[in-house]
Amino acid sequence: MPYSRRADLPKYIQLSELLIRDIDTGRLLDGERLPPERQMAATLGTSIGTLRKALANLEQKGLLERVQGSGNYVRKPGKAAGLYAMFRLELPEGGGLPTADVITIGLCAKPDDLPAFGASVRATRIRRLRYLNDIAIAVEEIWLDASAGTLGADMLGDSLYQTYLEVLGFWITRAEDRVGISALPDWTPAPFGKPGTPCGYIERFSWSAGPIPIEFSRTWFDTTKSIYVQRLK
Amino acid sequence: MPYSRRADLPKYIQLSELLIRDIDTGRLLDGERLPPERQMAATLGTSIGTLRKALANLEQKGLLERVQGSGNYVRKPGKAAGLYAMFRLELPEGGGLPTADVITIGLCAKPDDLPAFGASVRATRIRRLRYLNDIAIAVEEIWLDASAGTLGADMLGDSLYQTYLEVLGFWITRAEDRVGISALPDWTPAPFGKPGTPCGYIERFSWSAGPIPIEFSRTWFDTTKSIYVQRLK
DNA sequence: AGGAATTTGTGCGTATGTATC
DNA sequence: AGATACATACGCACAAATTCC
Numbered sequence: 477m478p479y480s481r482r483a484d485l486p487k488y489i490q491l492s493e494l495l496i497r498d499i500d501t502g503r504l505l506d507g508e509r510l511p512p513e514r515q516m517a518a519t520l521g522t523s524i525g526t527l528r529k530a531l532a533n534l535e536q537k538g539l540l541e542r543v544q545g546s547g548n549y550v551r552k553p554g555k556a557a558g559l560y561a562m563f564r565l566e567l568p569e570g571g572g573l574p575t576a577d578v579i580t581i582g583l584c585a586k587p588d589d590l591p592a593f594g595a596s597v598r599a600t601r602i603r604r605l606r607y608l609n610d611i612a613i614a615v616e617e618i619w620l621d622a623s624a625g626t627l628g629a630d631m632l633g634d635s636l637y638q639t640y641l642e643v644l645g646f647w648i649t650r651a652e653d654r655v656g657i658s659a660l661p662d663w664t665p666a667p668f669g670k671p672g673t674p675c676g677y678i679e680r681f682s683w684s685a686g687p688i689p690i691e692f693s694r695t696w697f698d699t700t701k702s703i704y705v706q707r708l709k
Numbered sequence: 710m711p712y713s714r715r716a717d718l719p720k721y722i723q724l725s726e727l728l729i730r731d732i733d734t735g736r737l738l739d740g741e742r743l744p745p746e747r748q749m750a751a752t753l754g755t756s757i758g759t760l761r762k763a764l765a766n767l768e769q770k771g772l773l774e775r776v777q778g779s780g781n782y783v784r785k786p787g788k789a790a791g792l793y794a795m796f797r798l799e800l801p802e803g804g805g806l807p808t809a810d811v812i813t814i815g816l817c818a819k820p821d822d823l824p825a826f827g828a829s830v831r832a833t834r835i836r837r838l839r840y841l842n843d844i845a846i847a848v849e850e851i852w853l854d855a856s857a858g859t860l861g862a863d864m865l866g867d868s869l870y871q872t873y874l875e876v877l878g879f880w881i882t883r884a885e886d887r888v889g890i891s892a893l894p895d896w897t898p899a900p901f902g903k904p905g906t907p908c909g910y911i912e913r914f915s916w917s918a919g920p921i922p923i924e925f926s927r928t929w930f931d932t933t934k935s936i937y938v939q940r941l942k
Numbered sequence: 943a944g945g946a947a948t949t950t951g952t953g954c955g956t957a958t959g960t961a962t963c
Numbered sequence: 964a965g966a967t968a969c970a971t972a973c974g975c976a977c978a979a980a981t982t983c984c
Contacts, residue, residue, distance in 0.1 A: 486953090487953070488953085512969085514968085522954090524955085525952095525955080526952080526953055526954075529953090542969070542970090543969075544961050544968075544969045545967075545969060545970095547969080548969085594771075596784070719972090720971080745948080745950085758972065758974075762972090776949090776950075777979065777981075778979070779949065779982075944984100945983105946982105946983085947981105947983075948981080948983090949980085949982090951978075951979070951980090952978070953976090954975085955974090956974090959969105959970075960970075960971095961968085961969080961970090962966100962968080962969095963966085963967075
Protein backbone atom coordinates (compact mmCIF):
# COMPACT_ATOMS: atom_id res chain seq x y z
CA MET A 477 0.00 0.00 0.00
CA PRO A 478 2.13 2.84 -1.25
CA TYR A 479 -0.26 5.56 -0.21
CA SER A 480 -3.90 5.60 0.75
CA ARG A 481 -6.67 7.98 -0.15
CA ARG A 482 -9.97 8.13 1.63
CA ALA A 483 -11.57 10.89 -0.36
CA ASP A 484 -12.44 11.31 -4.02
CA LEU A 485 -10.50 14.49 -4.50
CA PRO A 486 -6.75 14.48 -5.05
CA LYS A 487 -4.75 15.45 -2.03
CA TYR A 488 -3.36 18.63 -3.58
CA ILE A 489 -6.92 19.84 -4.22
CA GLN A 490 -7.88 19.02 -0.64
CA LEU A 491 -4.92 21.00 0.62
CA SER A 492 -5.80 23.89 -1.63
CA GLU A 493 -9.42 23.84 -0.43
CA LEU A 494 -8.27 23.69 3.16
CA LEU A 495 -6.19 26.82 2.72
CA ILE A 496 -8.93 28.61 0.80
CA ARG A 497 -11.29 27.99 3.69
CA ASP A 498 -8.73 29.34 6.14
CA ILE A 499 -8.37 32.44 4.05
CA ASP A 500 -12.11 32.93 3.56
CA THR A 501 -12.87 32.55 7.25
CA GLY A 502 -10.12 34.90 8.31
CA ARG A 503 -7.93 32.31 10.01
CA LEU A 504 -5.30 33.43 7.54
CA LEU A 505 -5.18 37.18 7.12
CA ASP A 506 -4.22 39.28 4.15
CA GLY A 507 -0.48 39.82 4.01
CA GLU A 508 0.26 37.00 6.43
CA ARG A 509 3.24 34.84 5.68
CA LEU A 510 2.79 31.08 5.66
CA PRO A 511 5.30 28.80 7.38
CA PRO A 512 8.15 27.46 5.23
CA GLU A 513 7.04 24.83 2.76
CA ARG A 514 8.99 21.99 4.34
CA GLN A 515 7.53 22.76 7.73
CA MET A 516 4.01 23.06 6.34
CA ALA A 517 4.38 19.80 4.46
CA ALA A 518 5.43 18.04 7.64
CA THR A 519 2.57 19.56 9.64
CA LEU A 520 -0.01 18.68 7.00
CA GLY A 521 1.37 15.20 6.56
CA THR A 522 2.22 15.50 2.91
CA SER A 523 5.20 15.76 0.65
CA ILE A 524 6.69 19.04 -0.40
CA GLY A 525 5.87 18.42 -4.05
CA THR A 526 2.19 17.90 -3.38
CA LEU A 527 2.04 20.95 -1.14
CA ARG A 528 3.72 23.02 -3.81
CA LYS A 529 1.09 21.92 -6.29
CA ALA A 530 -1.60 23.15 -3.92
CA LEU A 531 0.21 26.45 -3.37
CA ALA A 532 0.58 26.92 -7.12
CA ASN A 533 -3.16 26.43 -7.35
CA LEU A 534 -3.75 29.18 -4.81
CA GLU A 535 -1.38 31.49 -6.60
CA GLN A 536 -3.28 30.92 -9.82
CA LYS A 537 -6.47 31.89 -8.02
CA GLY A 538 -4.82 35.13 -6.91
CA LEU A 539 -5.07 34.21 -3.23
CA LEU A 540 -1.35 33.76 -2.65
CA GLU A 541 1.85 35.47 -3.66
CA ARG A 542 4.93 33.30 -3.79
CA VAL A 543 8.29 35.01 -3.48
CA GLN A 544 11.44 33.03 -4.03
CA GLY A 545 13.84 33.34 -1.17
CA SER A 546 11.27 35.01 1.01
CA GLY A 547 8.01 33.14 1.55
CA ASN A 548 4.38 32.62 0.62
CA TYR A 549 2.08 35.54 1.39
CA VAL A 550 -1.70 35.52 1.64
CA ARG A 551 -3.35 37.90 -0.81
CA LYS A 552 -7.04 38.32 -0.17
CA PRO A 553 -8.50 40.64 -2.75
CA GLY A 554 -11.44 42.64 -1.42
CA LYS A 555 -14.48 40.95 -2.82
CA ALA A 556 -17.34 43.23 -1.84
CA ALA A 557 -16.59 45.89 -4.41
CA GLY A 558 -17.06 45.04 -8.03
CA LEU A 559 -18.66 41.70 -7.48
CA TYR A 560 -21.65 42.58 -9.56
CA ALA A 561 -19.81 45.14 -11.64
CA MET A 562 -20.82 43.58 -14.92
CA PHE A 563 -24.41 42.84 -14.16
CA ARG A 564 -26.46 44.98 -16.52
CA LEU A 565 -29.92 44.75 -15.01
CA GLU A 566 -30.87 47.34 -12.41
CA LEU A 567 -33.84 48.43 -10.39
CA PRO A 568 -34.89 52.00 -11.14
CA GLU A 569 -34.28 52.96 -7.53
CA GLY A 570 -30.81 51.50 -7.77
CA GLY A 571 -29.22 48.89 -5.57
CA GLY A 572 -31.05 45.63 -5.20
CA LEU A 573 -29.57 42.38 -3.95
CA PRO A 574 -28.80 40.04 -6.83
CA THR A 575 -29.44 36.35 -6.28
CA ALA A 576 -30.03 33.41 -8.56
CA ASP A 577 -31.64 29.98 -8.68
CA VAL A 578 -29.98 27.35 -10.78
CA ILE A 579 -32.44 25.59 -13.08
CA THR A 580 -30.09 23.17 -14.80
CA ILE A 581 -26.35 22.74 -15.08
CA GLY A 582 -24.29 20.28 -17.06
CA LEU A 583 -21.49 19.67 -19.52
CA CYS A 584 -22.57 19.15 -23.12
CA ALA A 585 -21.46 19.63 -26.70
CA LYS A 586 -21.91 23.12 -28.08
CA PRO A 587 -24.92 23.16 -30.39
CA ASP A 588 -24.39 24.34 -33.95
CA ASP A 589 -26.38 27.52 -33.50
CA LEU A 590 -23.99 28.82 -30.87
CA PRO A 591 -21.54 31.47 -32.07
CA ALA A 592 -17.88 30.56 -32.00
CA PHE A 593 -16.03 31.07 -28.71
CA GLY A 594 -13.49 29.20 -26.59
CA ALA A 595 -11.17 26.41 -27.58
CA SER A 596 -13.20 23.28 -26.87
CA VAL A 597 -16.12 21.62 -28.61
CA ARG A 598 -17.86 21.22 -25.27
CA ALA A 599 -19.06 23.65 -22.65
CA THR A 600 -20.82 23.81 -19.31
CA ARG A 601 -24.36 25.05 -19.78
CA ILE A 602 -25.97 26.83 -16.86
CA ARG A 603 -29.55 28.01 -16.84
CA ARG A 604 -30.59 30.33 -14.05
CA LEU A 605 -33.45 32.42 -12.84
CA ARG A 606 -32.20 35.75 -11.58
CA TYR A 607 -33.63 37.98 -8.89
CA LEU A 608 -33.15 41.50 -7.63
CA ASN A 609 -34.57 41.93 -4.13
CA ASP A 610 -36.51 38.68 -4.58
CA ILE A 611 -38.16 39.87 -7.78
CA ALA A 612 -37.58 37.45 -10.66
CA ILE A 613 -36.25 39.67 -13.40
CA ALA A 614 -34.49 37.46 -15.93
CA VAL A 615 -33.61 34.00 -17.11
CA GLU A 616 -30.18 33.36 -18.47
CA GLU A 617 -28.30 30.65 -20.27
CA ILE A 618 -24.54 30.64 -19.82
CA TRP A 619 -22.08 28.61 -21.84
CA LEU A 620 -18.66 28.29 -20.23
CA ASP A 621 -16.05 26.77 -22.51
CA ALA A 622 -14.83 23.38 -21.33
CA SER A 623 -11.22 24.54 -21.53
CA ALA A 624 -11.91 26.75 -18.52
CA GLY A 625 -12.78 23.78 -16.35
CA THR A 626 -16.04 22.25 -15.22
CA LEU A 627 -18.49 23.32 -12.58
CA GLY A 628 -20.94 21.29 -10.51
CA ALA A 629 -24.22 22.47 -9.07
CA ASP A 630 -22.78 22.48 -5.56
CA MET A 631 -20.03 24.90 -6.50
CA LEU A 632 -22.26 27.71 -7.69
CA GLY A 633 -22.67 30.89 -5.70
CA ASP A 634 -24.94 33.78 -6.51
CA SER A 635 -22.11 35.45 -8.39
CA LEU A 636 -20.87 33.30 -11.22
CA TYR A 637 -17.84 35.49 -11.76
CA GLN A 638 -16.84 35.00 -8.15
CA THR A 639 -17.33 31.27 -8.61
CA TYR A 640 -15.07 31.36 -11.64
CA LEU A 641 -12.37 32.98 -9.54
CA GLU A 642 -12.62 30.72 -6.53
CA VAL A 643 -13.27 27.41 -8.21
CA LEU A 644 -11.62 27.72 -11.59
CA GLY A 645 -9.03 30.36 -10.86
CA PHE A 646 -9.69 33.06 -13.41
CA TRP A 647 -11.44 36.40 -13.51
CA ILE A 648 -13.60 37.84 -16.26
CA THR A 649 -11.84 40.97 -17.39
CA ARG A 650 -13.86 42.08 -20.37
CA ALA A 651 -17.34 41.57 -21.76
CA GLU A 652 -19.13 42.71 -24.85
CA ASP A 653 -22.92 42.88 -24.97
CA ARG A 654 -25.50 43.19 -27.69
CA VAL A 655 -29.07 44.07 -26.81
CA GLY A 656 -32.20 43.26 -28.75
CA ILE A 657 -35.69 41.82 -28.64
CA SER A 658 -36.29 38.09 -28.53
CA ALA A 659 -38.79 35.57 -27.22
CA LEU A 660 -38.58 33.71 -23.93
CA PRO A 661 -37.03 30.26 -24.46
CA ASP A 662 -39.07 27.14 -24.03
CA TRP A 663 -37.26 26.15 -20.85
CA THR A 664 -38.32 29.30 -19.00
CA PRO A 665 -39.57 28.27 -15.56
CA ALA A 666 -43.16 28.88 -14.62
CA PRO A 667 -42.95 31.73 -12.13
CA PHE A 668 -41.14 33.99 -14.55
CA GLY A 669 -42.93 34.35 -17.86
CA LYS A 670 -44.61 32.43 -20.63
CA PRO A 671 -42.27 30.85 -23.17
CA GLY A 672 -42.56 32.47 -26.57
CA THR A 673 -43.63 35.89 -25.40
CA PRO A 674 -41.45 38.83 -26.50
CA CYS A 675 -38.91 40.21 -24.07
CA GLY A 676 -35.60 42.03 -23.87
CA TYR A 677 -32.48 40.09 -24.74
CA ILE A 678 -28.75 40.42 -24.08
CA GLU A 679 -26.05 38.41 -25.78
CA ARG A 680 -22.64 38.51 -24.20
CA PHE A 681 -19.10 37.38 -24.94
CA SER A 682 -16.71 37.38 -21.97
CA TRP A 683 -12.93 37.25 -21.84
CA SER A 684 -10.63 36.24 -19.03
CA ALA A 685 -7.12 36.53 -20.43
CA GLY A 686 -5.92 36.17 -23.96
CA PRO A 687 -7.55 37.02 -27.22
CA ILE A 688 -10.51 34.66 -27.38
CA PRO A 689 -13.74 34.81 -25.38
CA ILE A 690 -14.19 32.02 -22.88
CA GLU A 691 -17.88 32.41 -22.12
CA PHE A 692 -21.01 33.13 -24.07
CA SER A 693 -24.33 33.94 -22.45
CA ARG A 694 -27.87 34.92 -23.28
CA THR A 695 -30.13 36.79 -20.91
CA TRP A 696 -33.85 37.27 -21.41
CA PHE A 697 -35.48 39.90 -19.19
CA ASP A 698 -39.09 40.86 -18.65
CA THR A 699 -39.60 44.42 -19.86
CA THR A 700 -42.94 44.68 -18.10
CA LYS A 701 -41.24 44.76 -14.75
CA SER A 702 -39.63 47.81 -13.25
CA ILE A 703 -36.10 47.17 -14.30
CA TYR A 704 -33.86 48.65 -16.91
CA VAL A 705 -30.74 47.75 -18.72
CA GLN A 706 -27.62 49.71 -17.99
CA ARG A 707 -26.43 51.84 -20.84
CA LEU A 708 -23.88 49.84 -22.75
CA LYS A 709 -20.65 51.59 -23.46
CA MET B 710 29.46 43.93 -22.85
CA PRO B 711 25.93 45.21 -23.12
CA TYR B 712 24.39 42.63 -25.44
CA SER B 713 26.11 39.47 -24.27
CA ARG B 714 23.63 38.60 -21.53
CA ARG B 715 21.93 35.44 -22.70
CA ALA B 716 18.43 34.59 -21.73
CA ASP B 717 18.54 31.53 -19.51
CA LEU B 718 14.91 30.56 -19.27
CA PRO B 719 13.90 27.48 -17.26
CA LYS B 720 13.83 24.35 -19.33
CA TYR B 721 10.10 23.82 -18.93
CA ILE B 722 9.47 27.28 -20.36
CA GLN B 723 11.80 26.60 -23.25
CA LEU B 724 9.93 23.38 -23.98
CA SER B 725 6.61 25.14 -23.78
CA GLU B 726 7.75 27.88 -26.13
CA LEU B 727 9.19 25.34 -28.51
CA LEU B 728 5.85 23.57 -28.74
CA ILE B 729 3.88 26.81 -29.04
CA ARG B 730 6.06 27.71 -31.94
CA ASP B 731 5.48 24.36 -33.60
CA ILE B 732 1.76 24.85 -33.17
CA ASP B 733 1.74 28.42 -34.43
CA THR B 734 3.77 27.60 -37.49
CA GLY B 735 1.60 24.62 -38.38
CA ARG B 736 4.23 21.99 -37.71
CA LEU B 737 1.72 20.62 -35.23
CA LEU B 738 -1.83 20.68 -36.51
CA ASP B 739 -5.10 21.20 -34.71
CA GLY B 740 -6.43 17.95 -33.30
CA GLU B 741 -3.10 16.18 -33.67
CA ARG B 742 -2.07 13.84 -30.90
CA LEU B 743 1.36 14.26 -29.40
CA PRO B 744 3.58 11.23 -28.78
CA PRO B 745 3.34 9.64 -25.31
CA GLU B 746 4.92 11.75 -22.63
CA ARG B 747 7.69 9.29 -21.80
CA GLN B 748 8.66 9.06 -25.43
CA MET B 749 8.55 12.81 -25.89
CA ALA B 750 10.66 13.35 -22.79
CA ALA B 751 13.29 10.98 -24.12
CA THR B 752 13.30 12.62 -27.55
CA LEU B 753 13.57 16.10 -26.10
CA GLY B 754 16.25 15.05 -23.65
CA THR B 755 14.35 15.94 -20.52
CA SER B 756 12.62 14.29 -17.64
CA ILE B 757 8.95 13.46 -17.68
CA GLY B 758 8.21 15.82 -14.82
CA THR B 759 9.70 18.80 -16.59
CA LEU B 760 7.90 17.95 -19.80
CA ARG B 761 4.63 17.63 -17.92
CA LYS B 762 5.14 21.09 -16.47
CA ALA B 763 5.54 22.44 -19.98
CA LEU B 764 2.44 20.60 -21.17
CA ALA B 765 0.44 21.95 -18.22
CA ASN B 766 1.56 25.38 -19.31
CA LEU B 767 0.23 24.77 -22.81
CA GLU B 768 -3.05 23.48 -21.46
CA GLN B 769 -3.44 26.62 -19.39
CA LYS B 770 -2.97 28.65 -22.55
CA GLY B 771 -5.74 26.66 -24.23
CA LEU B 772 -3.39 25.23 -26.84
CA LEU B 773 -3.50 21.67 -25.59
CA GLU B 774 -6.13 19.30 -24.28
CA ARG B 775 -4.83 16.60 -21.99
CA VAL B 776 -6.93 13.47 -21.60
CA GLN B 777 -5.98 10.88 -19.03
CA GLY B 778 -5.61 7.46 -20.52
CA SER B 779 -5.72 8.80 -24.03
CA GLY B 780 -3.18 11.46 -24.92
CA ASN B 781 -2.33 15.09 -25.43
CA TYR B 782 -4.17 16.81 -28.26
CA VAL B 783 -3.29 20.07 -29.96
CA ARG B 784 -6.03 22.68 -29.75
CA LYS B 785 -5.37 25.64 -31.96
CA PRO B 786 -7.95 28.32 -31.39
CA GLY B 787 -8.53 30.35 -34.53
CA LYS B 788 -5.83 32.97 -34.34
CA ALA B 789 -2.47 31.90 -33.07
CA ALA B 790 -2.39 32.70 -29.39
CA GLY B 791 1.20 31.82 -28.67
CA LEU B 792 4.02 33.96 -27.49
CA TYR B 793 5.74 34.22 -30.81
CA ALA B 794 2.63 34.15 -32.93
CA MET B 795 3.67 36.59 -35.60
CA PHE B 796 7.39 36.14 -35.68
CA ARG B 797 8.29 35.44 -39.28
CA LEU B 798 11.87 34.25 -39.01
CA GLU B 799 12.53 30.53 -38.82
CA LEU B 800 15.36 28.08 -38.69
CA PRO B 801 15.26 25.66 -41.63
CA GLU B 802 15.13 22.71 -39.26
CA GLY B 803 12.18 24.26 -37.43
CA GLY B 804 11.84 24.92 -33.75
CA GLY B 805 14.33 27.27 -32.23
CA LEU B 806 13.93 29.20 -29.00
CA PRO B 807 13.31 32.88 -29.73
CA THR B 808 14.82 35.38 -27.33
CA ALA B 809 15.76 39.03 -27.53
CA ASP B 810 18.12 41.57 -26.01
CA VAL B 811 16.91 45.13 -25.72
CA ILE B 812 19.43 47.61 -27.08
CA THR B 813 17.57 50.84 -26.39
CA ILE B 814 14.05 51.79 -25.35
CA GLY B 815 12.45 55.20 -24.91
CA LEU B 816 9.61 57.55 -25.74
CA CYS B 817 10.35 60.04 -28.52
CA ALA B 818 8.74 62.04 -31.30
CA LYS B 819 8.09 60.16 -34.50
CA PRO B 820 10.67 61.17 -37.09
CA ASP B 821 9.46 62.53 -40.41
CA ASP B 822 10.60 59.56 -42.44
CA LEU B 823 8.31 57.24 -40.50
CA PRO B 824 5.12 56.22 -42.29
CA ALA B 825 1.84 57.38 -40.76
CA PHE B 826 0.35 55.15 -38.05
CA GLY B 827 -1.35 55.59 -34.68
CA ALA B 828 -3.00 58.67 -33.23
CA SER B 829 -0.14 60.36 -31.42
CA VAL B 830 2.89 62.35 -32.58
CA ARG B 831 5.05 60.37 -30.21
CA ALA B 832 5.87 56.71 -29.84
CA THR B 833 7.93 54.31 -27.79
CA ARG B 834 10.94 53.19 -29.79
CA ILE B 835 12.41 49.79 -28.99
CA ARG B 836 15.53 48.46 -30.62
CA ARG B 837 16.31 44.79 -30.10
CA LEU B 838 18.69 42.08 -31.13
CA ARG B 839 16.84 38.85 -31.77
CA TYR B 840 18.03 35.28 -31.40
CA LEU B 841 16.92 31.81 -32.35
CA ASN B 842 18.71 29.15 -30.31
CA ASP B 843 21.30 31.74 -29.26
CA ILE B 844 22.08 32.63 -32.86
CA ALA B 845 21.71 36.36 -33.50
CA ILE B 846 19.49 36.49 -36.55
CA ALA B 847 17.98 39.95 -36.73
CA VAL B 848 17.86 43.49 -35.40
CA GLU B 849 14.56 45.25 -35.16
CA GLU B 850 13.19 48.69 -34.46
CA ILE B 851 9.66 48.87 -33.12
CA TRP B 852 7.56 52.01 -32.85
CA LEU B 853 4.58 51.66 -30.52
CA ASP B 854 2.21 54.60 -30.74
CA ALA B 855 2.07 56.63 -27.52
CA SER B 856 -1.71 56.32 -27.42
CA ALA B 857 -1.27 52.67 -26.50
CA GLY B 858 0.59 53.49 -23.31
CA THR B 859 4.27 53.53 -22.42
CA LEU B 860 6.69 50.75 -21.64
CA GLY B 861 9.81 50.74 -19.51
CA ALA B 862 12.87 48.57 -19.98
CA ASP B 863 11.99 46.54 -16.90
CA MET B 864 8.61 45.55 -18.30
CA LEU B 865 9.88 43.86 -21.43
CA GLY B 866 9.79 40.11 -21.86
CA ASP B 867 11.08 38.14 -24.80
CA SER B 868 7.69 38.38 -26.45
CA LEU B 869 6.57 41.94 -27.04
CA TYR B 870 3.03 40.89 -27.90
CA GLN B 871 2.74 39.11 -24.58
CA THR B 872 4.07 42.25 -22.89
CA TYR B 873 1.45 44.33 -24.65
CA LEU B 874 -1.26 42.08 -23.26
CA GLU B 875 0.09 41.90 -19.73
CA VAL B 876 1.25 45.46 -19.25
CA LEU B 877 -0.92 47.52 -21.57
CA GLY B 878 -3.97 45.29 -21.82
CA PHE B 879 -4.41 44.84 -25.54
CA TRP B 880 -3.64 42.16 -28.05
CA ILE B 881 -2.25 42.48 -31.57
CA THR B 882 -4.91 41.02 -33.80
CA ARG B 883 -3.63 41.74 -37.29
CA ALA B 884 -0.31 42.48 -38.96
CA GLU B 885 0.73 43.26 -42.48
CA ASP B 886 4.27 42.75 -43.67
CA ARG B 887 6.29 43.89 -46.66
CA VAL B 888 9.58 42.24 -47.46
CA GLY B 889 12.52 43.68 -49.35
CA ILE B 890 16.25 44.36 -49.35
CA SER B 891 17.78 47.12 -47.28
CA ALA B 892 21.00 47.97 -45.48
CA LEU B 893 21.76 47.36 -41.82
CA PRO B 894 21.08 50.53 -39.80
CA ASP B 895 23.91 52.46 -38.22
CA TRP B 896 22.88 51.44 -34.71
CA THR B 897 23.36 47.75 -35.43
CA PRO B 898 25.30 46.22 -32.50
CA ALA B 899 28.72 44.78 -33.12
CA PRO B 900 28.13 41.02 -32.76
CA PHE B 901 25.46 41.02 -35.43
CA GLY B 902 26.61 42.59 -38.69
CA LYS B 903 28.34 45.60 -40.19
CA PRO B 904 26.16 48.69 -40.58
CA GLY B 905 25.54 49.56 -44.22
CA THR B 906 25.81 46.04 -45.59
CA PRO B 907 22.81 44.69 -47.54
CA CYS B 908 20.38 42.38 -45.77
CA GLY B 909 16.78 41.21 -45.76
CA TYR B 910 14.18 43.63 -44.49
CA ILE B 911 10.60 43.39 -43.16
CA GLU B 912 8.31 46.36 -42.61
CA ARG B 913 5.24 45.72 -40.51
CA PHE B 914 2.07 47.50 -39.51
CA SER B 915 0.16 45.98 -36.56
CA TRP B 916 -3.40 46.53 -35.42
CA SER B 917 -4.98 45.83 -32.05
CA ALA B 918 -8.54 47.08 -32.38
CA GLY B 919 -9.93 49.78 -34.59
CA PRO B 920 -9.09 50.87 -38.11
CA ILE B 921 -5.61 52.34 -37.70
CA PRO B 922 -2.40 50.47 -36.94
CA ILE B 923 -0.96 50.99 -33.50
CA GLU B 924 2.53 49.73 -34.13
CA PHE B 925 5.12 50.00 -36.87
CA SER B 926 8.28 47.93 -36.98
CA ARG B 927 11.30 47.29 -39.11
CA THR B 928 13.31 44.08 -39.00
CA TRP B 929 16.66 43.58 -40.65
CA PHE B 930 17.86 39.98 -40.92
CA ASP B 931 21.13 38.48 -42.04
CA THR B 932 20.52 36.43 -45.17
CA THR B 933 23.90 34.74 -44.90
CA LYS B 934 22.73 32.76 -41.90
CA SER B 935 20.60 29.67 -42.13
CA ILE B 936 17.22 31.23 -41.56
CA TYR B 937 14.30 31.93 -43.75
CA VAL B 938 11.26 34.14 -43.72
CA GLN B 939 7.89 32.49 -43.47
CA ARG B 940 5.70 32.89 -46.47
CA LEU B 941 3.65 36.01 -45.92
CA LYS B 942 -0.04 35.52 -46.40
C1' DA C 943 -18.39 -8.35 -22.45
C1' DG C 944 -14.15 -8.28 -20.61
C1' DG C 945 -9.35 -8.17 -19.81
C1' DA C 946 -4.79 -6.53 -21.23
C1' DA C 947 -2.09 -2.80 -22.85
C1' DT C 948 -1.41 2.01 -23.18
C1' DT C 949 -1.36 6.67 -21.51
C1' DT C 950 -1.99 10.39 -18.44
C1' DG C 951 -2.69 11.75 -13.31
C1' DT C 952 -1.11 11.69 -8.52
C1' DG C 953 2.19 11.35 -4.84
C1' DC C 954 6.72 10.99 -2.91
C1' DG C 955 11.72 11.80 -2.45
C1' DT C 956 16.04 14.03 -3.45
C1' DA C 957 19.59 17.03 -5.25
C1' DT C 958 20.82 21.44 -6.83
C1' DG C 959 20.10 26.36 -8.25
C1' DT C 960 18.83 31.07 -7.03
C1' DA C 961 16.69 34.93 -4.68
C1' DT C 962 16.06 37.04 -0.21
C1' DC C 963 17.21 38.31 4.27
C1' DA D 964 29.19 35.94 3.70
C1' DG D 965 26.04 32.74 5.63
C1' DA D 966 21.52 31.05 6.44
C1' DT D 967 16.95 30.58 4.88
C1' DA D 968 13.37 29.68 1.56
C1' DC D 969 11.37 29.03 -2.82
C1' DA D 970 12.33 27.22 -7.87
C1' DT D 971 13.84 23.81 -10.94
C1' DA D 972 14.87 19.20 -12.44
C1' DC D 973 15.06 14.30 -12.21
C1' DG D 974 13.25 9.73 -11.20
C1' DC D 975 10.11 6.15 -9.53
C1' DA D 976 5.81 3.69 -8.13
C1' DC D 977 1.13 3.27 -8.40
C1' DA D 978 -3.84 4.96 -9.67
C1' DA D 979 -7.24 5.92 -13.02
C1' DA D 980 -9.01 6.66 -17.57
C1' DT D 981 -9.00 5.23 -22.18
C1' DT D 982 -8.27 2.18 -25.99
C1' DC D 983 -7.77 -2.08 -28.23
C1' DC D 984 -8.07 -6.89 -28.93
